[in-house]
Amino acid sequence: MLASIFVFDGIRALARPEERAEAVRPFTDRVTPLLERTDPRLPTDPVTLVRAKAAADVLAGLALATGRFTRLSAAVLAVGLIPHTATDKGDRDHLLRNLGLLGGLLLAAADTEGRPxxxxxxxxxxxxxxxxxxxxxxxxxxxxxxxxxxxxxxxxxxx
Structure with missing residues (x-):
């Protein structure tokens, strides 16, 4: 259930990345110099970055939902949620929703499913x-x- 929001949001972003790209443009403008210094081959345009994050969300969400690589997929989703929260210009409800999701993902990332x-x-x-x-x-x-x-x-x- 925790993964469903990431899968559906990722599919929505893959279908229409331009809508989300405009919302994240201020964030990508600040991150672009860092990406270019790290590796000039990395994409820096907002549409490509939105597509990459959406694909990661869908894959990690499906992995989490099916119980495959749960700790890794939860960690990937948690890391991806941080810039999403930073670029979300929503109200307090969105912030609280994202913090609740982050808490659930951190618990899933730390959970060993009963195994040591x-x-x-x-x-x-x-x-x-x-x-x-x-x-x-x-x-x-x-x-x-x-x-x-x-x-x-x-x-x-x-x-």
Whole structure:
């Protein structure tokens, strides 16, 4: 449900990017020098930028809605919502709606769906392997002591 607004808004922007391009022109005028310094091949015209963001919204929204790459898609949508909120000349209701969406996306981006996070899994895998190594060292030392005792006993036996 959270993704639906991004999918429909993205489809609307893809169908008529010129309407949204005029609204974001002040923002793109400020961002254009940064884009040109970063990489001169990046598009800087507002219509292309609106289309790119709309395509990202549709793809990430569909991924979020279908449960594919949920954390990544929620993060992409959250990052894209920030300039959208900055360029939205709407009233307080639009701002509050966008903040509510941003909060939901941040929760979705942080949610591990009941599975441990990558950091948790990595830390515990390292801990388990360290315990296994310590156990193997203790076993090797014990086996070496037993072998040394057996060898010493064997030397004392006649024959």
């Amino acid at each position: 996070s990558l950091r948790y899994r990595t830390t515990h895998a390292v801990d388990r392997s360290q315990r296994s190594v310590r156990r193997a060292v203790r076993t090797a030392k014990r086996e070496a002591r037993i072998a040394a005792t057996a060898a010493a006993t064997a030397r004392r036996l006649p024959g």
